[in-house]
Amino acid sequence: MKIIQVYGTRWCGDTRRVLRIMDERKVAYDWINIDQDKAAEAFVKETNQGYRSVPTIVFPDESILVEPSNQKLIEKLESMGS
Numbered sequence: 001m002k003i004i005q006v007y008g009t010r011w012c013g014d015t016r017r018v019l020r021i022m023d024e025r026k027v028a029y030d031w032i033n034i035d036q037d038k039a040a041e042a043f044v045k046e047t048n049q050g051y052r053s054v055p056t057i058v059f060p061d062e063s064i065l066v067e068p069s070n071q072k073l074i075e076k077l078e079s080m081g082s
Helices: 013-024 038-047 070-079
Strands: 004-008 029-033 056-058 064-066
Touching: 004 013, 004 038, 013 029, 013 070, 038 056, 064 070
Parallel strands: 004 029
Antiparallel strands: 004 056, 056 064
16 A cells, blocks of 8 residues: 655755644655655656645645645545545
């Protein structure tokens, strides 16, 4: 089974917010720091028209949310049964 992948940076407030929501809801995810992983940084830039937009979240159904609001993220997680 695929797991949610969260691409972000340690210094980004939005990334920390998303990780906190996922931790509070006990959602399993892979955390990928694009400051330390150049291939991940390239993926984020390719996905976001050249921008390092984080967090970029890839779900098992291959849908992607970029910098989602709390509500959008929670709706997506609930639609997955989390």
